[in-house]
Amino acid sequence: MSLLFRDRLPLHVAVSKRCLHLILTASLVAVGFVFLSPPLSRKLLTTSFLPHAFCYLRNPPLIWTHVISDALIGFAYLAISITLGYLIYRTRRDIPFHWMFLAFGLFIVACGGTHIMEVITVWIPVYVLSATVKVFTALASVTTAAILPFTVAGTLELVQQAKITHEATARLRASEERKGALLREVHHRVKNNLAVICSIFYLQSTHTQERQAIEIFRDMENRVHSMALVHESLYSSENLACIDFGEYAQHLAKDILASHASPEASVRLTTELEKVTMAVDLALPCGMILNELISNAFKHGLPNVSGEIKLTLRKAPEGKCTLTVEDNGVGIPSDLDINNSRSLGLRLVRLLTRQIRGSFELIGSNPGTIANLQFAVERNDYA
Amino acid sequence: MTTPNPSPEQRALIVEDEALIAEELKERLSRLGFSVIGTVDSADEGIAIATRELPDVILMDIRLRGHKDGIQAAHEIRQQVDIPIVYVTAYSDKLTIERVKHTDHDGFILKPFHRHDLQSTLEIAIERHAIRQKRRLQ
Numbered sequence: 001m002s003l004l005f006r007d008r009l010p011l012h013v014a015v016s017k018r019c020l021h022l023i024l025t026a027s028l029v030a031v032g033f034v035f036l037s038p039p040l041s042r043k044l045l046t047t048s049f050l051p052h053a054f055c056y057l058r059n060p061p062l063i064w065t066h067v068i069s070d071a072l073i074g075f076a077y078l079a080i081s082i083t084l085g086y087l088i089y090r091t092r093r094d095i096p097f098h099w100m101f102l103a104f105g106l107f108i109v110a111c112g113g114t115h116i117m118e119v120i121t122v123w124i125p126v127y128v129l130s131a132t133v134k135v136f137t138a139l140a141s142v143t144t145a146a147i148l149p150f151t152v153a154g155t156l157e158l159v160q161q162a163k164i165t166h167e168a169t170a171r172l173r174a175s176e177e178r179k180g181a182l183l184r185e186v187h188h189r190v191k192n193n194l195a196v197i198c199s200i201f202y203l204q205s206t207h208t209q210e211r212q213a214i215e216i217f218r219d220m221e222n223r224v225h226s227m228a229l230v231h232e233s234l235y236s237s238e239n240l241a242c243i244d245f246g247e248y249a250q251h252l253a254k255d256i257l258a259s260h261a262s263p264e265a266s267v268r269l270t271t272e273l274e275k276v277t278m279a280v281d282l283a284l285p286c287g288m289i290l291n292e293l294i295s296n297a298f299k300h301g302l303p304n305v306s307g308e309i310k311l312t313l314r315k316a317p318e319g320k321c322t323l324t325v326e327d328n329g330v331g332i333p334s335d336l337d338i339n340n341s342r343s344l345g346l347r348l349v350r351l352l353t354r355q356i357r358g359s360f361e362l363i364g365s366n367p368g369t370i371a372n373l374q375f376a377v378e379r380n381d382y383a
Numbered sequence: 384m385t386t387p388n389p390s391p392e393q394r395a396l397i398v399e400d401e402a403l404i405a406e407e408l409k410e411r412l413s414r415l416g417f418s419v420i421g422t423v424d425s426a427d428e429g430i431a432i433a434t435r436e437l438p439d440v441i442l443m444d445i446r447l448r449g450h451k452d453g454i455q456a457a458h459e460i461r462q463q464v465d466i467p468i469v470y471v472t473a474y475s476d477k478l479t480i481e482r483v484k485h486t487d488h489d490g491f492i493l494k495p496f497h498r499h500d501l502q503s504t505l506e507i508a509i510e511r512h513a514i515r516q517k518r519r520l521q
Contacts, residue, residue: 199401
């Protein structure tokens with residue numbers, strides 16, 4: 001058996017290969033025996049008692065031709081029936097009419113047997129055995145011939161069904177493709193609409209000179225942008241339902257950095273992001289939370305627009321993951337109560353954390369602040 | 384804020400079918416020191432104005448009003464005149480990126496964008512075009 005699996009081929013392929021090798025080797029040996037060693041072959045034909053030789057006109061080439069051909073046919077039939085038997089064994093539950101294949105197999109084995117008997121009776125006069133094999137072959141042939149017509153209708157139906165299945169599969173695939181295209185289109189439209197909203201915020205911001213108002217519009221634009229980015233990641237994703245949040249976070253952080261950029265700003269961003277696949281209903285609130293945390297780090301942590309922001313996304317045990325935004329800025333006021341803070345950013349973080357059943361903490365880490373969000377991904381993980 | 388090329392004033396054409404996004408682009412370009420010579424929403428109008436007015440840069444959306452899209456418009460414009468073209472689009476799917484790659488253009492900005500995307504992409508586009516022109520003259 002170990003030889004059969006040597007090439008890691010499926011068993012039936014290995015068996016057929018082996019049978020083929022055997023038959024080819026046998027025929028080569030036989031041919032070699034007859035043509036390369038005439039004295040030996042003559043000796044085998046002359047010194048032995050040859051009960052069947054008379055029928056072959058005592059002509060050695062003719063006898064050998066019969067012997068070799070019969071032997072080859074016999075072995076080939078045996079190989080065919082082994083393959084067939086193996087096929088029936090493997091598909092016995094799935095294939096209809098497997099008894100018909102069985103009858104075929106039996107018929108082929110029997111035919112092979114008669115040919116082998118032809119070879120044997122050249123030397124050994126076992127005509128009774130040969131006749132028995134022939135009777136058996138006759139029975140197997142007649143049985144197969146008799147049952148075959150009954151399977152014609154079923155087989156035709158089977159072919160028809162296979163055709164129908166094939167067409168149905170093609171239709172299903174086409175409809176899947178249409179569905180995919182439609183979904184992509186929807187995500188694109190949503191993203192385009194969000195882009196229009198960003199434009200409105202921007203245009204409105206150009207109507208005021210007040211620094212605080214401009215900042216409010218920029219914050220609004222960034223919030224909408226964090227949502228738009230989820231849709232962008234979605235329609236570039238394979239299954240249109242999940243995104244790689246690590247990749248998203250990297251993209252979002254860079255965009256927020258760009259939105260706060262100014263000639264005097266020098267904030268360095270470092271990231272350590274694992275690949276965490278998230279469904280859209282989780283990615284949207286998470287994206288918005290991340291947007292608030294990074295914006296907070298900018299506005300409150302690094303008010304003199306220089307410093308470092310570190311973004312970390314790690315998988316945690318029990319299907320959870322941890323998202324951390326660290327800055328090395330001025331740190332949080334000691335009297336800050338995140339549950340009662342009047343800051344809209346923290347309020348959004350609190351609300352969205354509750355929505356995703358997560359937990360959030362803000363830790364002062366002299367210098368700077370660490371914002372830590374932990375939540376379960378598995379529940380929404382369709383990937 | 385620095386302008387890509389403060390003097391003389393660069394002329395820009397916007398081809399974009401979302402009126403508000405077009406307006407934002409116009410506003411941002413003005414702030415960057417460009418004079419916007421027109422805002423159109425179809426490929427044919429874009430081609431007509433581009434070949435007639437010869438702006439210094441064209442901002443081109445990919446999905447436009449009418450049967451022709453921005454990639455076709457860019458192709459037709461570049462067959463007639465050499466003007467730097469920057470795509471501004473919400474499309475970032477593989478097929479669009481693949482199509483964009485095979486056309487002559489000088490930049491690509493994804494919507495929604497930030498002002499720095501716009502500024503740096505325009506600077507690079509205009510610079511690339513200038514280098515191309517210089518090489519041609521040599």
